[in-house]
Amino acid sequence: MLGRSAVGSPPAGKERPVRSTHVVVLGGGFAGLETAFLLRSRFGEDRLRLTVVSDRGEFLFKPNTIYLPFEGDDGHLRVPLEPALRRRGIGYVPAEVSTLDPGRRTVGLADGGTITYDYLVVATGARANPGEIPGLGEHGRQLCDPARLGSFAEELLWMVQYARHGHRQHVVCVVPPGLHYPTATYELALMLDTWLRRGDIRHQVEIRLVTHEETLLRDFGPKVHDAVTARFAEREIESDTGLTVTSTTGTKVKFGDHNARRYDLLICLPPQVAAVTYPGLPADDRGFLRCEPGTRAVRGYPEIFAPGDAGDFPIKQAFIALRHAEAVADAIGADLTGRPRDDATGGITTMFLLDMLDQALFAQVPLAVGQAPDGRTIVSPSARTPYRVGTGRWWRLGKHSVGRSVPAAFASGHPFHAGAWWDAAQRHLRAGTDALTR
Numbered sequence: 289m290l291g292r293s294a295v296g297s298p299p300a301g302k303e304r305p306v307r308s309t310h311v312v313v314l315g316g317g318f319a320g321l322e323t324a325f326l327l328r329s330r331f332g333e334d335r336l337r338l339t340v341v342s343d344r345g346e347f348l349f350k351p352n353t354i355y356l357p358f359e360g361d362d363g364h365l366r367v368p369l370e371p372a373l374r375r376r377g378i379g380y381v382p383a384e385v386s387t388l389d390p391g392r393r394t395v396g397l398a399d400g401g402t403i404t405y406d407y408l409v410v411a412t413g414a415r416a417n418p419g420e421i422p423g424l425g426e427h428g429r430q431l432c433d434p435a436r437l438g439s440f441a442e443e444l445l446w447m448v449q450y451a452r453h454g455h456r457q458h459v460v461c462v463v464p465p466g467l468h469y470p471t472a473t474y475e476l477a478l479m480l481d482t483w484l485r486r487g488d489i490r491h492q493v494e495i496r497l498v499t500h501e502e503t504l505l506r507d508f509g510p511k512v513h514d515a516v517t518a519r520f521a522e523r524e525i526e527s528d529t530g531l532t533v534t535s536t537t538g539t540k541v542k543f544g545d546h547n548a549r550r551y552d553l554l555i556c557l558p559p560q561v562a563a564v565t566y567p568g569l570p571a572d573d574r575g576f577l578r579c580e581p582g583t584r585a586v587r588g589y590p591e592i593f594a595p596g597d598a599g600d601f602p603i604k605q606a607f608i609a610l611r612h613a614e615a616v617a618d619a620i621g622a623d624l625t626g627r628p629r630d631d632a633t634g635g636i637t638t639m640f641l642l643d644m645l646d647q648a649l650f651a652q653v654p655l656a657v658g659q660a661p662d663g664r665t666i667v668s669p670s671a672r673t674p675y676r677v678g679t680g681r682w683w684r685l686g687k688h689s690v691g692r693s694v695p696a697a698f699a700s701g702h703p704f705h706a707g708a709w710w711d712a713a714q715r716h717l718r719a720g721t722d723a724l725t726r
Contacts, residue, residue: 349606367699416559472557677726
């Protein structure tokens with residue numbers, strides 16, 4: 289293990305002495321693996337030593353687990369970490385992090401071991417916190433844990449049986465404050481509609497989405513709101529905005545003192561908090577580490593980074609985690625080659641797909657951070673990348689393709705946002721965006 293070294297942005301034009309620098313990555317999700325594989329694609333083992341620490345033995349492409357109650361299995365969504373990392377000369381430590389000492393630059397492990405780093409990438413993500421809403425953990429179907437999706441599928445079948453016997457069913461999908469990526473809740477409502485129509489029972493089931501947001505999918509702007517509103521109207525999905533869930537019982541979800549909705553099935557992804565907290569590092573009230581916008585370096589700690597869900601970016605999304613990983617790899621690469629870091633705060637463009645099982649909604653959204661009074665994202669009015677939204681059957685192929693391509697890239701030890709495949713994917717995406725969105 290390496291001892292301490294001075295890490296930061298060296299003066300322009302001065303390279304470090306060639307030595308093996310140790311980068312430790314905490315977490316084996318999107319941000320962690322993409323950072324590790326990007327760095328390995330740029331620096332050989334003689335220049336950069338990489339270690340990934342994760343208490344989970346596999347990567348899971350979690351966005352596509354949403355299909356499991358309706359179709360398919362998750363076998364192709366999982367990637368064992370150890371062989372993928374070994375393939376690229378990256379060390380793997382299957383352990384839980386217990387302590388972090390930024391002064392000594394050491395990570396303490398639950399088994400008593402210690403790892404010393406030159407750079408640390410904190411990619412331990414977010415976790416659900418249903419306890420914030422009384423009754424939610426007991427009565428809500430949270431679906432943030434893939435292990436629960438099988439039982440959710442059984443509940444759907446029971447609901448259909450009740451509906452077929454003449455008992456009208458009420459499904460309420462809730463988006464609470466503190467949920468940093470509500471898209472999955474909207475997607476579940478749309479998927480459920482199609483699934484019920486295929487079973488010729490939709491007329492017996494009311495679907496309603498209730499959100500604390502002032503508009504539907506507020507953070508992604510007016511075009512997304514209009515497109516989702518149109519899809520809901522076509523499918524007779526009811527929606528309420530500006531309502532904050534305060535508690536749930538076995539039959540009702542409550543919004544304040546005088547507003548409640550009866551339900552037979554309650555779907556609610558809970559508020560999120562940091563999966564691991566790091567005392568001593570700057571963090572917000574939910575434990576997410578405060579970062580420099582351009583590099584994702586933790587404020588005051590230029591050798592520590594928090595890409596993806598572990599950081600304070602207002603939206604937690606896989607695509608954004610991959611983009612953050614690029615920023616981290618760029619910053620570390622700049623240090624290693626004697627270049628200044630690029631800490632531009634211009635913003636980030638994200639993309640997402642809402643699958644409805646018969647078609648999908650695609651959005652390309654350039655985001656600006658910090659311009660809204662509450663610090664949330666808004667659609668950038670000055671971005672070079674156009675703000676585009678479109679709906680069609682073709683976009684379903686895109687979501688399934690990504691759900692196979694990311695695990696395949698990681699299984700081979702390669703980053704997703706690099707190489708010939710990504711260059712070709714970008715060309716197809718640009719062509720589709722130009723032709724199928726507005």
